[in-house]
Amino acid sequence: MEEVTLEQVLAAQDARTQRQNALLERYHMPVISFSMNLPGPVKDSPLIRRAYFTGRDTLLKSLRDECIKVLRKEETLAATGFEIQIAVKEEALTVKKLCVQIEDATTLGRLFNMDVLAADASKLDREEVGGSERGCIVCGAAGRGCASRRAHSVEELQAAARRIMVEYYAKADRQDVADKVTAALLEEVYTTPKPGLVDRANTGSHSDMTIETFERSAKALKPYWAHCVETGQKTAGAAPDETFSQLRELGKAAERDMLAATGGVNTHKGTIFTLGTVCGAIGRLWKAETPYSDVETITSECAAMTKAAVKADFAALTPDTARTTGEKLYLESGLRGIRGEMADGLLSVKNIALPMLHDAMEAGxxxxxxxxxxxxxxxxxxxxxxxxxxxxxKRAAVASKWAEELLFCCDFPPLTAVEVLNRKFVAENLSPGGCADLLATAYFLDSI
Ligand SMILES: [Zn+2]
Structure with a gap:
């Protein structure tokens, strides 16, 4: 991170004033000047960039939403700071009001300087549009008292600014994950045709659930994904299996929420485990600068989190204690199902689903x-x-063979052939629910 000198900062301020004056002379309309309000000599870092772009994009979106015409934008991305000057066709007071709203809408907004110059070059105050004086970022005291007394050291101020950014993104990113997982769950259920599964055309081999059941379930589970990320963030310093044991408790509560929303139907039980673990891994790896790690790192983290617990689960099983079908299957045949899949690092998502998704999209x-x-x-x-x-x-093996044959004939078989496969699955009462969970996981990982 480069430190800039006072001379550089002053020169940058001069250049800014010149650009503003040029815009005012050319358009005779108000000019918005957005820059970051950061103490100390470092004005550029990955986190500062992220915050600046959040502010800039929020500002431009608000102008669009309010139908305010942008006459010209001039952006400067320099070591002395990032800034954008925007000449707009609107009353200065209206624009200032909008800027104050953005500054006050989030904790991050405290670090935004959204100045508005009227056509006559006078700078509007926050108070003119009902805004209050901004507080000190360290102690919260109102006004510029702390700054003029130099009440806090530069290090204290920098730490406070960093804390504002980190805390803001920790929460915003949890919400982003929850939004994306929810979108992936819906995308999975809407994917049509799906052999044996509920889709937009029919309910496959199921008589107890419809597409609406899945929609209700996805909605009910939305807060859970954010909690999983938060658990990962909070236990990032602990051993990976500690995160997983906390996730398991959250998962039980999520299952109850799912059953309450669906009237007792198991729509997403496997997904609660699969994507809950993925969200926990994302939380453990989370950094404010880079909210999402790559798929390889995330799936390795999933393996690290679950390996010991899955091994212990299976080792403890006896014919008397095996309750679920998955557990009985393990005793019979050694198949570890989705738990084994997770402990191995989601290999079928990484090596099968994601490459197929990308190949097919590349093929158009x-x-x-x-x-x-x-x-x-x-x-x-x-x-x-x-x-x-x-x-x-036996019948499951036959069903897999059908799918294999279809793909063997043709890389991307016609959908009518998949519809025929659906009818065969329904006739045999087969439902590849585990594969559906993995598809949702692939959709999610693709979306980040
Ligand atoms: Zn203070």
Missing amino acids: YNRNRAGVYALLALIARGRDTNMIARGGR
């Missing part, structure tokens, strides 16, 4: 159709314990 298919192919590829792999639980091992 839309996301729906690419998702259908990713699902077929997952079914063809034949590890879906849901399918075995419903239809027995």
Whole structure:
């Protein structure tokens, strides 16, 4: 991180004034000047950039939303600071009011300087549009008292500014994850046609759930994903399996919320485990500068979090204690289902679903159709314990073979062939629910 000298800062301020004056002379309209309000000699870092772009994009979006015409924008990205000057066709007071609203809307806004110059070059005060004096970022005292007395050291001020940014993004990113997971769950259920599964055309092999059941479930689970990320963030310093044991408790509560929303139908039980773990891993790896790690790092973290617990779970199983179908299957055949998949680092998402999704999109298919192919590829792999639980091992193996044959004939088979496959799955009462969870996980990982 480069430190800038006082001379550089002063020169940058001069240059800014010149640009503002040029815009005022050319348009005779108000000019918004947005820059970051940061103490100390460092004006550029990955986190500062992120905050600046958040402020700039919020400002430009607000201008669009209010139908305020932008006459010209001039942006400067320099070591002395990032700034944008925007000449707008609107009353200065209206524009200032909007800027104060943005400054006050979030904690991050405390670091935004959104000055407004009227056409006559006079600078408007926050108070003119009902705004209050801004408080000290360290102690919260109103007014410029602390600054004029130099009540806090530069280090204290810098630490406070950093804390504002980190805390803001920690929360904003949790929300972003929750939004993206929810979108991925809906994208999965809307993907059509899906053999044996609920989609936009029919309810597959299910008589107890519809697309609305999944929509209600996805809505009810939304807060859970943010909690999982938060758990990851808070336990990032602890051992990976500590995060996982806390996630398990959250998962039980999420299951109750799901059942309450669906009237007792299991729509997303597998997803609560799969994507809950992924969200926890994202939280553990989270940094305000880089909210999302790459897929490889996230899936490795998932493996680190779950390996010991999954091993212990299976080791403790006896014919008397095995309760779920998955547990009984493990004792019979050693199939570890989704838990084993997770402990191995989501290999089928990484090596099968995501590459298929990308290949199909590269071949020109839309996301729906690419998702259908990713699902077929997952079914063809034949590890879906849901399918075995419903239809027995033999019929599940036959079903996987059907999917495999379809993909063997043609890289991207026609959807009518997938519809035929759906009818065969329904006739056999087969439902690859585990593959659907992995498809949702692939959609989510693709979206970050
Ligand atoms: Zn203070």
